[in-house]
Amino acid sequence: MVSKLDDLISGMSNCRRCMKSCVMKYLGGAPSHVLENPFIELDVYRKYLPEKVKHLFIAEPPSFRWRSSFYDESVDDFMRHLLLKEYLVDFKLKNINDFLEKGMFLTNVVKCRLYMPEIDERSRRNIVRCMSYLCRDFLYKELEIVADRGLEGIIVFGNLALKSLKAKYKNLPRSSLKIGIYTIDVSGRKIKTLVLPHPASHHFKTYYIEMYVILRAFLKKGRLPESIVD
Secondary structure, three states, X not given: OOOHHHHHHHHHHHOOHHHHHHHHHHHOXXXXXXXXXXXXXXXXXXXXXXXXXXXXXXXXXXXXXXXXXXXXXXXXXXXXXXXXXXXXXXXXXXXXXXXXXXXXXXXXXXXXXXXXXXXXXXXXXXXXXXXXHHOHHHHHHHHHHHHOOOOOEEEEEOHHHHHHHXXXXXXXOOOOOOOEEEEEEEOOEEEEEEEEOOOOOHHHHHOHHHHHHHHHHHHHHOOOOHHHHO
């Protein structure tokens, strides 16, 4: 019998939907570039998915302009630096292994990337929105897998990640500016879900300290800090 994890990996390995439905649609014709999937190339699910997952971080798509990945420590990565060196500093995480040992796992709402530094912003946005729609089934399967591993909380960064979740979990807000903790049902488990703006957004940068305090309280106590609640 094929496990949920093997089914996810097989489906992602064989998926070619985004090249025709998204990339060719918005760039016109077949580009010389190819879609890359860091999750498959780095064997992320077999090498880095903890046996017990306490917190799942859901981030937006991998960059089209840099070949970086959260799980590839040979290359600088924005989200890895932000979490390990800044927002999770209280957990004293030196590397990815420390992150995993705390029962944490990060995924992207879009699994593949089109490494194309010269792409214009409008085309990039159109493509990632399209890809996020086609990747939703993979995200939902991931949620079931980590829920079976004891998941307690989800942290959602940004509107694109939020929109993919909201397509299935209707009680979530429409905007990531509606910062708060919501509850969704994953495989019969009630999972607390913290919604935050994207770390690269103006709002997140403006309220940097507040975002740090909110995230820390959620990870340590499963709630918002008292100053926010009040």
